[in-house]
Amino acid sequence: MLKKIVTKDLLVGMFVADVGRTWLNHPWKKKSRLLTDQAEIQELLDFGIEEVYIDTEKSKVLPTVAKKPFVPIPTRAPVKSRQISQAPPAAAAPERVSAVEAELPKAAKAYTKALDTSKALIAACYMNKRIEVSEVRENVDELVESVSRNQDALTALIKLKRFDDYTYTHCLNVSVLSISTGKALGLSQDDLRILGMGTMFHDLGKTRIPSFILNKPGKLTDEEFVVMKNHAALSAVIIEEQKLDVDDRVIEVAKFHHERLDGSGYPDHLEGDAIPKLATICGLSDVYDALTSDRVYHKGRLPHDALKFIYSLRGTHFEPYWVDRFVQSVGIYPPGSIVELNSGDIAVVMEVDHSSLLTPIVKLVADNKGRLNPKPKLVNLNDEKESAGLSIQRVIPPSEAGFDPSYYFNLKDIAK
16 A cells, blocks of 8 residues: 655655656656665655655555555657567467466456346346346455456456447446556445446446437537436436435446536536545546547547546546546556567566556567567566666557457457
8 A cells, every 4th residue: 555654754664656756857767666775765855855655565664644646647759660460379378477367367257247247237227127236236346356356457358358349348347447446546345346336337327318319420419418418417316216225425426427626527517525536536437448448439549548638637627636546557558558668579568567657567579570479578677687678668559569469368268
C-alpha cells in the first residue's frame, strides 16, 4: 500500500515508490527505490521535494500517515513504423513465466462465467424478468479474488481476447477495470464488491433506450442525446423497481457514473465532492473501455492513446487524483501492448510495474531486424542489471506488428 510521508521524516530502509514529480523533474533516474543511504534522502530535500510516497509492503521501516499519491502521464513523440510479417514460431517456450500468465487461466474462468451472467442480466431487463442478484454477487466475488491474486491478469485478458460484442462485455469490462483500480487504491474487500456490483449494473438502463438511438452509427442529434442520457438514472430505477438486496452505494454507482467534476455530467449535474468516489472510478473505467473498444461508429484506440485522452479530462471532468490513480492502475503500457525498444528489438508487455510505469516486464519477441525469437526472453525493464539500458521507444499497433500478442500469454487454450 502507498503512504504519503514528509521527506525529512524518511528513514533508510523505506521504499520510495513515487517522488510526486513529473518524470524528469526529480534527482533520480527512476521514481522508486529502496533507501540505503541518508544521502539519498538529502538528494530529495536538495531538489525541493517536500513529500514522497512509500510502499509499505516493500519498506523495512513503516510510517504512520497515509495520504494521496500522484503519478502523471508522459507524452512521447512517434517513431517511424516497422512491420514484422512473420507468424510466431510453433514452439516458443519462455525462460520464466510472468505473474500475469500464472493467473490468466483462473482469471479467464472467472471472466467467462461472469460474462454468462452479464448476458442473463441484459436479457432479464429486456424481458422485464427478475434479476438473479445472487449470481451477480458470486461472480463479482470471483473477480475480486482474481484481482487480489494479481491486479493485471483480468485487465490483460480483456485486452488480449475478444469475448463477444460490446453489448455484453462492456459492463463486465468496466467492472474488471474498476475493481483493479479500487484494489490499487487500497479499497477494502467489501468496497471492491460494492464497486463490482455497481459496475455490473451501471448500463442496465440502456435496455430501455430505443435501439435506433442506442445503435446509431452516426452522431446523435440533441434530442436523441437527451434520451440517451436517461440511461444512467434508468439503471438505478431498474435496481429499485426489482427491490434488489444491494447496498445503496451500488445504486449510486449505477446512477452517477456519468457525473463530472465540473457539473457538466448527468443526471443530477453533481459537482466536486458531491459525486460518490466509487461512481468516479466507474466513470473513468467506462470512458476507458468505450475508447478502447471497437464500436459501430469508431475503431478502438490503443490503450496509451485512450489514457492520454482521459488525462486531458484531468481537473475538468475528473478530479486529478482519481485520474492519476487510474493511470497508475491500468499502466501506460498495459499487458499485451507491443512495443519497440531503443535497441530496435520488438517486445510484448507482460506485466506492469505500478511503481514505475515506463518500465514494465516485457518479452523480447523479435530482434532489430524483425527476426522472431524462438525462445522469447522475459526482461524487467525496471531492473538496471537485467534490462542493460533497454527502454521503450514507442507502441506498435497490432495491425502493424503482423502477429497476435496473445500468443505469448499462452491463451490458445482459453476459449473465446
